[in-house]
Amino acid sequence: MRQLIEWLPGGLMVTVTQWGGAGQQRQAIGWQRIKGKAGIVEFVEAFTKQTRGYWMADTAVSEALIHADQMFNGDAALCRRKVIDVSGDGIANAGAAVAPVAFAIGSKGVTINGLVITGAKPNPVPYFEKQVIGGPFAFVEVANSYADYPRAMKRKLLRELTPAYSMLVD
Numbered sequence: 001m002r003q004l005i006e007w008l009p010g011g012l013m014v015t016v017t018q019w020g021g022a023g024q025q026r027q028a029i030g031w032q033r034i035k036g037k038a039g040i041v042e043f044v045e046a047f048t049k050q051t052r053g054y055w056m057a058d059t060a061v062s063e064a065l066i067h068a069d070q071m072f073n074g075d076a077a078l079c080r081r082k083v084i085d086v087s088g089d090g091i092a093n094a095g096a097a098v099a100p101v102a103f104a105i106g107s108k109g110v111t112i113n114g115l116v117i118t119g120a121k122p123n124p125v126p127y128f129e130k131q132v133i134g135g136p137f138a139f140v141e142v143a144n145s146y147a148d149y150p151r152a153m154k155r156k157l158l159r160e161l162t163p164a165y166s167m168l169v170d
Contacts, residue, residue: 024057025067027071114140
């Protein structure tokens with residue numbers, strides 16, 4: 001993964017947002033440009049120090065998408081490719097309808113990908129596939145459990161950083 005990031009012209013601009021119900025979105029890690037090993041290590045250290053921001057909260061996916069889309073102002077507006085990653089283990093139960101929001105953001109050329117942890121009822125995978133993802137090369141990556149999340153995250157990142165590869169996998 002490190003070599004792939006180093007190969008990318010200009011590296012990556014990344015940020016992390018935590019979200020829950022309506023009005024519960026916050027930028028947990030500010031925008032950072034990652035170009036090589038030192039940047040990767042710095043970001044991973046900051047990421048692993050994060051604690052969950054919202055406990056026992058509703059799930060307002062549309063508000064999370066709107067918040068993430070607004071994060072593309074400023075320096076991030078100069079990115080060649082804009083991707084929003086939505087991780088979740090269930091479907092929206094609060095906020096506006098998700099599909100119209102995802103469609104509007106995807107129509108601007110922003111890719112919305114999903115990383116779904118299975119197990120909830122109703123199954124969140126078809127929901128993410130039909131309601132959440134959108135834009136160029138969009139996909140859903142599935143983690144079969146919380147323990148499987150690191151493997152799924154790595155695969156999702158590889159798919160995002162190599163869109164042609166994304167077209168070859170299911």
